[in-house]
Amino acid sequence: MNVILGTGPLGMAVMRELLSRGESVRLVSMSGKATVPSGVRVEKADLMDKDQSKAIMKQAKVVFQCAQPPYQKWDELFLSFQDSIVSGAMTAGAKLVVAENLYMYGQVKGNIHESLPYTATTKKGEIRAEMSRRLLQLHQEGKLQVTMGRGADFFGPDVHNSSVGSRLFKPIMKGKACTVMGNPDKKHTYTFIDDFGKALVVLSQNDDAFGRAWHVPNAATVTTREFVEIAYRLAGFPAVIRTMGKGMLRLGGLFIPAARESIEMLYQFEQDFIVDSSPFSKRFGLVATSLESALAKTLDAQK
Missing domain, CATH: 3.90.25 (UDP-galactose 4-epimerase; domain 1)
Incomplete structure (x- = not known):
């Protein structure tokens, strides 16, 4: 079972791609409501609550993390929000595919690529950097199978x-x-939302995609x-x-x-x-729309 956290535009793009591949899909949101095709379940859960997070992911094989707190509340909520989701994925033994942006790199001269250090000095950039570090550490410790797909401002x-x-x-x-x-x-x-969704699904289905971050095709x-x-x-x-x-x-x-x-x-x-997404396209053969x-x-x- 594929569980998508978030019913915003990215979660819906992931849903469409999974359905096109004949995969089963369950979406999760705070409201438990979304307009979806028949056969797709939408369930309600507060992902800040670790017990609810574990319960909603209980039978998941792959979890797509496409949800986030309100933009103005990142500093007080996002780290604990991710920790709760990670707890649910680890309890289920599920693969975790996390949608990220590019804030952690800070101001970059030249092309932005995955091997850059995290040098952000902004509040939200530092939060993103810490979240990514925690995910990669858990993977390196063998506690969580995780990959991150990073997109730019999407449309x-x-x-x-x-x-x-x-x-x-x-x-x-x-x-x-x-x-x-x-x-x-x-x-x-700029990242096209359908390309972002497709890229996350591609990452989920390739074992060698895990343990690192990828810039999705642009x-x-x-x-x-x-x-x-x-x-x-x-x-x-x-x-x-x-x-x-x-x-x-x-x-x-x-x-x-x-x-x-x-x-x-x-x-x-x-x-x-300028974001360099060539490693993704070279490895998986997927190019942007x-x-x-x-x-x-x-x-x-x-x-």
Whole structure:
């Protein structure tokens, strides 16, 4: 049994890929509710509770960790949240596939690759680094079979709370101005949500994928301006781009806690942010969806 923790866009992408391979799937969320195909079970559990975590994973063979606490509560919840999930996976003897981002590397000059040290100085980057270290230590001690798939800022159908989520694409579909973070003329790697989901499933089915982190496949990196201009062209409108810096994020943070929490990560959008995912593609033969195709699918989902 494959158990997916989280019913957000990534959890759903993993579900779709597993179903396409004829695999059985069970999803877990705090609410126990999600719109899923027939035959897919959705169960309710508070994953902060170790007893509930163990109970919900009892018969799992593979656990996909695609859940997280609210962005503004990472510092107080995320480490214990992961510890509870790890406890459940270890008790079940299940393989654990963890979705991560790239915060742990900190500010990087040049391409971002898996062999870089964890040099983050931001609060959320340090949390991500510590979480990854704990997972790898458990694997090295033979207590947990774990692999991590790392993606950049993701986009795609049903992606809302991302720098390139529905708040970006809905105005593009109407030919209105959109707002992007940081410097739009810096290169930035973006991850298509379906590629992320497929990559996590591929990792789960290859024993040599465990015991390390992998950058999931991404299309060729372009500037944020180029990324948005392609979307406008596909939507049939000229591009109208506005930018959001620290001042606007601080203002937005008065009303939206997640916006305030984004300020420390703004450096990713103020300098080139280029992710190397070639080791994954070379090992598993999986390449990313073309940027045009991924953006076309994303726009179609806004209708």
